[in-house]
Amino acid sequence: MTRKFEGSKLLVATHNAGKLTEISEILAPHGVTVVGAGDMDLPEPEETEDTFVGNARIKAHAAAQATGLPALADDSGITIDALGGAPGVYTADWAETGNGRDFMMAMTRANDEITAMGLGAPRTAQFRCTLVIAWPDGHDEVFEGVMPGSLVWPIRGAGGFGYDPMFMPEGYDITCGEMDKAEKNKISHRGRALAQFVAGCFG
Numbered sequence: 097m098t099r100k101f102e103g104s105k106l107l108v109a110t111h112n113a114g115k116l117t118e119i120s121e122i123l124a125p126h127g128v129t130v131v132g133a134g135d136m137d138l139p140e141p142e143e144t145e146d147t148f149v150g151n152a153r154i155k156a157h158a159a160a161q162a163t164g165l166p167a168l169a170d171d172s173g174i175t176i177d178a179l180g181g182a183p184g185v186y187t188a189d190w191a192e193t194g195n196g197r198d199f200m201m202a203m204t205r206a207n208d209e210i211t212a213m214g215l216g217a218p219r220t221a222q223f224r225c226t227l228v229i230a231w232p233d234g235h236d237e238v239f240e241g242v243m244p245g246s247l248v249w250p251i252r253g254a255g256g257f258g259y260d261p262m263f264m265p266e267g268y269d270i271t272c273g274e275m276d277k278a279e280k281n282k283i284s285h286r287g288r289a290l291a292q293f294v295a296g297c298f299g
């Protein structure tokens with residue numbers, strides 16, 4: 097049985113304002129007050145696991161222990177089939193320059209590695225999101241969302257963020273970089289994981 101959320105305050109262990117707004121809006125009808133990591137003095141634990149769920153667990157439990165509140169954390173990234181699931185948990189690392197993140201560099205690396213293998217279309221890939229809610233007593237629940245699709249090159253679209261301009265969701269002929277934000281939220285890995293969370297903990 098999935099443990100239900102019965103409090104009135106949920107800590108969302110992210111410093112990303114966009115994610116916080118999205119989660120607050122989705123939980124508003126359930127009478128939950130969402131508190132962001134920026135409002136509390138939260139530790140930023142090292143993400144030392146090699147799975148999305150492992151890293152989301154680290155963040156959620158650290159936040160719940162530090163604050164005494166139930167805490168929700170997410171970990172996400174892109175998995176490319178031709179690269180054996182890379183970059184996966186290292187999705188953000190591929191963009192790291194030592195002086196901020198450069199996603200054009202990361203997308204170019206992905207394209208170069210696939211091209212070097214002589215692979216044409218379709219270059220299948222998935223955006224993945226794992227959400228973990230941890231309670232201060234150590235219990236947790238895990239929810240996952242996947243958006244399947246394929247990679248295009250050259251990149252298309254100026255919207256979105258991260259790897260969006262090279263990712264075309266299954267059933268679409270536009271990339272996430274060309275897609276309206278509300279439309280992407282309906283089909284995205286994060287949107288799907290959040291829907292699972294709401295169904296599991298508030299249903």
Ligand code: IMP
Pocket residue numbers: 170171172173174187188189191223256257258259260272284
């Ligand atoms: P994090 O879980 O916020 O650390 O995100 C991991 C990485 O995956 C980030 O570098 C993002 O750029 C990438 N990523 C996660 N979700 C998306 C998405 O919806 N579009 C594009 N990139 C994403």
